[in-house]
Amino acid sequence: MxxxxxxxxxxxxxxxxxxxxxxxxxxxxxxxxxxxxxxxxxxxxxxxxxxxxxxxxxxxxxxxxxxxxxPKAAPGIAAASGIPGKADITSAVGSMNHVAFTIPEDKFDEYRQKLKDKGVRVGYILNHDDSVSGVAREMHPGVFVRSLYFQDPDGILLEFAAYTRELTAADIRHEPKTAADRTVADN
Structure with a gap:
């Protein structure tokens, strides 16, 4: 889109x-x-x-x-504390949660292996779709992006993201939440 x-x-x-x-x-x-x-x-x-x-x-x-x-790093506050699928990725309002780099879809598996060969600990492959869980184990036509998460030496959460289809107006279908929807009160 x-x-x-x-x-x-x-x-x-x-x-x-x-x-x-x-x-x-x-x-x-x-x-x-x-x-x-x-x-x-x-x-x-x-x-x-x-x-x-x-x-x-x-x-x-x-x-x-x-x-x-x-100041020292504050995982779980100023940044995600781990890799999606392996740890809670919640971080504080105003924090930087992760950086996603666009990669070609046809290079996804190759780039995952390259990271592993360089000694980088990588997370699970997440095939993001519109299911209740938001993730599919296998590729199917509803998957819109494939993600691979890893961290840099300071624990900054990074992602290789490969879109599998073009996003359209049909991909915008949720009402935005407000501050009143928060479950934790601000201090």
């Missing part, structure tokens, strides 16, 4: 900025394991840290901050 933004001419994600605990380890993972070229490095003035950018393809970038005084 192609929809047009009539308010702003936005052509994609310029960059998503995350925080890492070890920039050298992050550079190694994203360049050597995922093959994303490092395209820009910045030293923040007065010893404030670093900000590095990686090319995800399609004029989209993934960036990382390294702060010398960053």
């Amino acid at each position: 192609t929809a047009t933004n009539t308010e702003f001419e936005i052509s994609g994600v310029n960059h998503l900025a995350l925080v890492c605990s070890d920039m050298a380890r992050t550079v190694e993972f994203y360049t050597q394991v995922l093959g994303m070229p490092l395209i820009k490095t910045i030293e923040i003035p007065d010893g404030g840290g670093q900000h590095f950018f990686f090319d995800m393809g399609g004029d989209n970038h993934l960036a990382f901050f390294w702060f010398p005084n960053a």
